[in-house]
Amino acid sequence: MSVIRYIASRVLVYVATILIGVTIVFIIPRLTGTDPVVSILTKLTVYGEYYDPEVYEQMLNSLRELYGLKGSIMEQYVAFMRRLFIGDFGPSIIAFPTPAMDIVHDALPWTLGLLSMSLLISWILGNLVGGIAGYFSNSRWSSFLTVLMMSTYAIPYYITALLLVVLFTYLIPLFPLMGGAPIGVEPSLSMEYILDLVKHAFLPAMSIVLMFVGWWFISMRSMSIAVKSDDYVRYAELMNLPKRLIMWKYVVRNALLPQVTGLSIQLGLIFSGTLVSEVVFAYPGIGYILYQAVINNDFNLIMASTIYSIIAVATSVLIIDLIYPLVDPRIRYR
Amino acid sequence: MKSPLMLRTIIGGIRTLRSRTKLMIPLAIVLTFIFIGFCLPLLISFDPRSWGKFPRNLPPSFEHPLGTTSVGQDVFWLLTYSIRGSLIVGFIGSIVGLLIGAVLGLVAGHKGGAVDRAVIFLTDVFLTLPFLPLLILITILIKGAANLYIVGLAIAFLTWAWPVRNIRSIILSLREREFINVAIFSGMGTAKIITTQYLPHVLPWMSASIVGRMITAIGYEVILAVFGLIPLDEATIGTMIYWALEYQALMRGLWWWFFPPIISVIVFCIALYFLSSQIIEHLDPRLRHLTTM
DSSP states (O other), rough: OOHHHHHHHHHHHHHHHHHHHHHHHHHHHHHHHOOOHHHHHHHHHTTTTTOOOOHHHHHHHHHHHHHHOOSSSHHHHHHHHHHTTTTTOOOSSSSSSSSSHHHHHHHHHHHHHHHHHHHHHHHHHHHHHHHHHHHHHSHHHHHHHHHHHHHHHHHHHHHHHHHHHHHIIOOOOOOOOOOOSSOOOOOOOOOHHHHHHHHHHHHHHHHHHHHOOOOOOHHHHHHHHHHHHHHHHHHHTTTTTTTHHHHHHHHIHHHHHHHHHHHHHHHHHHHHHHHHHHHTTTTTHHHHHHHHHHHHHOHHHHHHHHHHHHHHHHHHHHHHHHHHHOTTTHHHHO | OOHHHHHOOOHHHHHHHHHHHHHHHHHHHHHHHHHHHHHHHOOOOOOOOOSSSSSSOOOOOOSSSHHHHHHHTTTHHHHHHHHHHHHHHHHHHHHHHHHHHHHHHHHHHHHOHHHHHHHHHHHHHHHSOOOHHHHHHHHHTTTTTOHHHHHHHHHHHHHTTHHHHHHHHHHHHHHHHHHHHHHHHHHHOOOHIIIIIIIIHHHHHHHHHHHEEEEEHHHHHHHHHTTTTTTTTTHHHHHHHHHHTTTTTTTTHHHHHHHHHHHHHHHHHHHHHHHHHHHHHOOOGGTSSSSOO
């Protein structure tokens, strides 16, 4: 029974997150009083490019419905939601007349791939080392590692990524600094192609790992210090069980549970970090698209990538939350 | 008999001193930055943001301690203005968001029931919303009117949810204690209970949180500036990095323009983080497991 209630409450949060997120996106342009439609149209005329009248009309319509002030606020909201529902954000401006939707669709797998890989690496690494450091919290290397991890975690995301760029362009030019895959090569499952993908993703992934490994380390360390002083651990020590067994089975395993919940709380932030690192390394995910869109005032594309980010993060959080009862049996029996 | 005791006192004294220095060093660094940002700019009579005041691309010298930029600004004095700008964004983004979250967490924890469920629900929603795209959307739409205060408020609006759960959990553990019952049965109103009974217990965590949250706010200011979404004639750490990148300062060997903002933001953020964890350690070690950012 309690599992069903748990799942229901999570799904409710999921739906509400998307609805509230979308509503915020709807309200912001109307609160700030700027009319994006006008600013986009002036921008287009300044460029003086030629557009197919039919496509132009289509874009005007999408702009008017997505940000326009025609009709009552309720009518605007309904039109806005209808467009979102069918996934029509109108044509993008930087890649006119490709629909903004298609661009975001192409970018999403890159972001999700990069995010999940670097998240996995930083989570495992931080928790493993953090757990050991927590169990041996009195040793010198443990406090040294803590200082190091706190320092790397405190550095703002953008600066971490920028420093990696400086380091790897000036000192060790080993990795490609731009793009996500070699240009002009057909995607395939060959060893060579995959190796190239990894090579392109290495630096962005490393920057994300550096941004967040400190967080998992710090929280895991303090968690296992807390668990270490619990009675059942003391009992195991009195039974003279092997130290290694106590550390892994008694301390680390129990300290890990909150770290799974931590995943779903931190995901929104880690997603933002991923976007930042994509911008710095010109990695072709949502972050890079968003950057291009902002520079070129491409509102349709900004809108599409924001909405898609909301849905992507909310869905990933939902998945983690649904996996949690499998990891923590207490929820099942509560 | 006497000497071991004395020895122990001395060792104990050294220990406290060491734990004091762990607090004092980051505190001193943070105060230095506040001094640089808010006091040093009072010494000069010109606006270091304006272009073409000095010869371009000068390396560091006695006259210009950190050289000059490619648009004729003095890097040192520009840096003081930039630190002030980033501090303003950091303060507002941190404090305003924390206050909103603290009020919600206090009320939710004390009231319980439907109020609690509603607050937690809303908090979960805001924790999940991807922060950066929404922040970009807000700032891009207010770009014409954006100043450092509004950017700070936008950050606060999107980060109020972070402290709610922590504060609520502190309140929940206090609620079962005797003194709260005494307060309730003696007819104290909710507002008074929250301000006089709970708040003193939450303040240590809040003061650590203010410091921790500043790191986030300053970091996102840098990102917004790189996106070109902070008014670029303002001086902040972020806009300074933006212009240094725009003029390819490092590529052209102008390291004295490229590194000062980066090094200052790194030193400042690390000092802030250590300060926030030391505040918790000193004021209320029981809260060590709670996050402050």
